[in-house]
Amino acid sequence: MGFRSPTKLKLSFRSIINLTVKFHTRLYSNNPASIRSSTELFELEKTYAGLFRAFTETQSISNGKALHCHILKTMPRPRLFLSNSLANVYSKCQSVDDARQVFDEMLQPDVVSWNTIIDGYFLSGLRSDAFAGFREMLRCGVAPDEFSFTRALKSCSSYRDFGVGLWIHCVIIKYGLGNSAFVANGLVEFYAKFGLLGEMMKVFDMLECKDIVLVNTVIGLLAKAGNFGEAFVKFRDYVLAFSMVPNRATFVNLLGGINGYESLRQGIQVHCLAIKLGFESDDAVENILVRMYCDCGFTNDAFDLLVCSDSKSVVSWTSLIDGYANLGCFQDALEVFYWICHEGGLLDDILLVCILGIAATSGCLQLGIQLHSLILKYGFESNSCIRHALMDMYAKCISMEDAQKIFQQLGKDCSVLSWTTIISGYVYNGFSMEALRSFYQMNREGFYVDSVSCISVLTGCTDLQAIDQGKQAHAFVIKSGCETDISVQTALLSLYADCGCLTEATKLFRMMRHDVVSWTALISAYAKLGYSEEALVWLVRMLQDGLKPNHFTFACALTASTKLTSSEIGKSLHAAIIKTGLEEDTFIGSALIDMYSKCGSMKSAVNYFTRTSKHDLILWNALLSGHAQHGNIAELLKAYNEMIDLGVKPDGITFLAVLTGCSHGGLVHKVIQYYTMMWDDFRIRPEIEHCACVVDALGRAGLFKEAVDFIQRMGFTPGSTMLRSLISSCINYGYVALGLAAVAKMVMWGMVDGSTYVLLSNLYAVEERWVDRRTAREAMEIVHINVKKVGKSWIAC
Template identity: 30%
Template sequence: MESQSARLANFLQFCIDKKAHLAGKLIHAYIFRNGLIFNTFLSNRLIELYSKCSNIAYAHHTFDKIPKKDVFSWNAILGAHCKAGNLQDAHELFVKMPDRNIVSWNNVISALVRNGLERNALDVYDSMILEGFMPTRFTLASVFSACGALLDVERGQRCHGLVLKIGLEKNKYVSNALLSMYAKCGLISDAVQVFDDMSEPNEVTFTALMSGLAQTDRVLKALQLFRMMLRKGIHIDSVSLSSIMGVCARGGSKEFSVFDQHDAFCSNMSGKQVHCLTIKLGFEEDLHLNNSLLDMYAKNGDINATEKVFANLPLANVVSWNVMIAGYGQTYQTRKALECVQRMCQLGFEPDEVTYINMLAACIKSGDIETGRQMFDSMSFPSVSSWNAMLSGYFQSGNHKDAVKLFREMQFQNVLPDRTTLTIALSSCAGMGFLEAGKQIHAASIKAQFHSDIYVASGLIGTYSKCGKTELAERIFYKMPLLDIVCWNSIIAGFSLNSQDKEAFDLFKKMRQHGMFPTQFSYSTVLSCCAKLSSSFQGKQVHALITKDGYTNDIFVGSSLIDMNCKCGNIDEARQFFNTMATKNTVTWNEMIHGYAQNGCGDEAVSLYKEMIASGEKPDGITFVAVLTACSHSGLTDVGIEIFDSMEQEHGVEPVLDHYTCVIDSLGRAGRFEEAEVLIERMPYKDDPVMWEVLLSSCRLYANVTLAKRAADELLSLAPHDATPYVLLGNIYSSLGRWDEARGVRDLMKDKQVMKDPGCSWIEYQSGDANIYGG
């Protein structure tokens, strides 16, 4: 009898391995006919068979018929329900179990993690530890997976300590899960350490680390790791190839600066090499891999290659079409994206939510907000993601009013917002300084329980700051249970925006004392504060920190450093730093030219402008404002006119009001009023007070009363309560001894109740608390 049971058990194991449902049922019938149905061991195998073949009803029927259920019987049916995703039934079984072992706990924990209930899984794990069970490699792998999904690195580190304590650190299964957890939490150095400690990393190890490196924008490092994988002869499967294509796609999807263009090129070239490897290894038929390939070419902007791959697909699905639509959207080809949707429908593919979102994004990226809105309105039940895409489109196009209006419509339709919805809506309120709407969205965030969310809080801080309510922004900031660098940056920028630069600087110091590492944005903002405070001492301290933290090569931080030094009068230091910058963009050149203009170094500004042109950098409108200002302040009138005339002819930059004002100022300073008047007559901007104010100031220098009177009349009609034209005109009359007319101007000021603002000056005081190092 025992030998017969053993043979039947072996047959059942074969059926389990091959998922041979029909053959298994025949063996079940044989067992029943021969009176072996009460054999607990065989019944347990039958439960496993039906579970493997997804026949949960037969599995439960078999379990119910077992007269003497053992722990293996309970684990078998528990595992069946866990595998089927019947978590409620699994929980009820788990509670009823007369005895539990580690397998029982592992079944429940892994099922919860697989179904996205990571927090519940960790709670079950805590209960398991309290009941005295020692976790196995399977337990810890599930726990690390849960920690990675929740970004709960603190718990993950505690479990890492337990791994070392019980001696599982060399287990490949545990090590892979641990590495993946650190990678998902962004702790790449810890992930690399786990990788280095592994004696024989496999394809899972390499794939997890590559994904982590790509996630933190270390694209080239991820590519180097894949090459190492090839050199070591590690097995390459479709998952590894799909992962490295995702790395290449991530490299292409970034908005690359000049410095990063090499990275983008490397990503596309490496992607083509991986494509060749895919063909070489015979994966041309793998649909998932082909979709990754499409996505990689699309995100690298190589739409021709994307179209070729799509045309040669042996099989396509909705995902393939969605990637094509997204690719056309990324390259601003809205018409082709629409054609793609039409072809997709003609071939019998049903568009899903992603299709509509990609099409919506295509319209928005191309600036076709109207078509995007038509697409949005055609959706029967748009999801939150679709609402967010439309809101984002309005925000990106500067149409803040419609963004707020759409958010209100979303509220009326009882669609619950998420953190993205609230953040975009708040950004639109901030963009137009709409305080009342910002308060309403604040109330909506409290109702939706997102007011403590870091991103929403940052949006609220930004909105209140831009509406001039820094006290409300500060109140939200200090109520936050957890603060990240985004919140700190928001509050610092808010104070700086409202000219509370000393307070902003003090917050920067507090941020560092709280152990936060400043980002490029932090440094750019605090350098702007130093510039506005004309505080060279504090600026030098910040510069030292920037050097220490390795941000000197960041273009935006570098540009801010130049601006700060120039505004503090350290023009030579600014130029020295400018010369050492590895990469420069238009902003960098503009800051240095403008710095020369501010410090009266006209010749140097013009020379640098010419150097900029020679380097191949394209000047923009701000470049010309800077260099024309320099010419005006340094008496280089003819040079300025020559540069002004070259703007549109040679560089395709149409002059605007600021450019005309610079040239008029230059002509006025040189006493060339006839030319200034000719230029005023032909310029399209005559109703701007700044231009007339500039001209009036020049008239004072040359005692040109006639033109001064005209400029003053224009100013008084445009800004009747501005004291400047009265003061300037009165000073002209006084300097010429025309006291009656000067008195008449002062009397007019009194009649119109125009008050002159008092002047002020300040010096930098280096107090003991100025040290930003916290010492």
């Protein structure tokens, strides 16, 4: 199948050629000295202005400069409209210094002149200069128009600019443009940017004459903020009820807000309307429909949509592949990619980046190498996006050496994105110190530190628990101006919280703008550090602020209630989860089962599991772990067999739950049976935790010879948990020599902690070696291990 080229010029080259011919005709047939009438001069300037517009469309700054030189030689005083056209070329081509020079040479710049230079600053990323230009225009007495205000509002990008935006709104009202739909469009975008949807809707509702452009913007902003229901109401009340003619943007903005099964019914209705109005074949609408069905899990419907329409859009097919990948259906995604290649479809950089992302996410280095060969074959190796995708792929496939090679090959093409990618790779592979060194090197070489690189290095400091380096990185963040970015603030919050600096984390939280992610990070920090009651208090405050918790927030709160062993709090959280419609979420479901089982209400855990419609491996594992903790061996094995009968493939966590339950139940033969089954039937390689269960079961049964033989055969160093369980069994059965040998191994391998001294003391007590026992307890006091006095209670009378 053949694909249309995604690149379309707004102005055809034939038009540019025609204008150029006209220009040369004028240039050679009319010597400047022979131009006698102002009419001829005006016509010539119009021709030049037309050429400047063509150069703007094609981003041809070199041709613009050549024509500029000719004008300087032949026209000492060009008309204002021609100077504006010239300044526009420089502004649109982001040559703001040249644009400013042309602007400064104007005798009386008008509002178009000011708008052009403001636009140039904005497009060049100089937002503060753009706003300064707007203020200077007002000071010079030039009345701003609609375009002036929209550009000024777009310049208010960071949290610190919010007050400036409010001032601009006041100026808009002062100049009587409050009822302009064009200006209102800029205002609603401004308020939505700062999360003030209420203020946004006030601007929209107060406007008397609403056009389809403004309605589309409001629908898109509501949908983007997660308020699809309200977006659909606006679509119904303004587009359908007022007989507005929907366009491409209407469907794209509305359908873009559907990302869950709950809103799919309305999405299908909008799809039907798109078919009725003939928009289904539009590439942009087709692409958003594919994304909608994929986001809701209906990838087969998305595939059928493209096949039935005989779609030639590489963007839509890429969206389908991305949809499969997001659902973890990597094989299906690759089959679509292979089919595209087989049918002769056009490969582009976006599609290849998507497929490289699949290799990175799945950790399949072999697939990544094959794709790298394909990239070299078709000459995409110099593409910047693909280079960075290759670096990311190799990093996530645990091949940092190859990622470093690509980074080093960049040479002069190295950018902020390059540094950010390699830093993220180091963090992902656990080389946090290398990530810090690269971050400092990036700063020394004069690269601008962006929010992504800041987040990466802060994550590295968090992983290392390196609070001192984290504080240095915090200073870099402030210096770079990224401290107002909500994602960076959340990373800083996680750094201080995970390093145990709750006071600093709380101070930072009070200073930052709050969203669901920042609230969740704070609640998680308190819950993780054992401050369960405080974590739940923060959850209440979050609800009082009117924010809706997500599944991560509820999972953290459930963890806190679990540590408090309070089933009443857990039930209250469960009720709130049902109210927010998140009960079917797998992540929350697992946390609910864990909460009920650890709070002693296994019946409630089983009831919840039975009610849920989707029983995936995560929920099964949570249920099995609960039965294992409660010693319900019969129910544990029954649930495991039911899971296998339903075709759910177990993993290492599944077998850990089964082995733990059987071990605690004294079922040695079952432990051996399921341990053997792991590799023989499911090709799951046993980890140290599984081996510890086997040793524990053998020790509980007094089979010490078999336990020692198993440890010697398992092929890796036994962990501290395994040796402690063996020593405990030795104490119970009086095998003191073996227990002391195990303690000696723990000392040799650096596994000694307070529990080791307790076990050693108990071993001496078995043989009534009271002097040695006293020595062991004195050693505990020397290393500041809390020792309970023999024969005394800690409970005060």
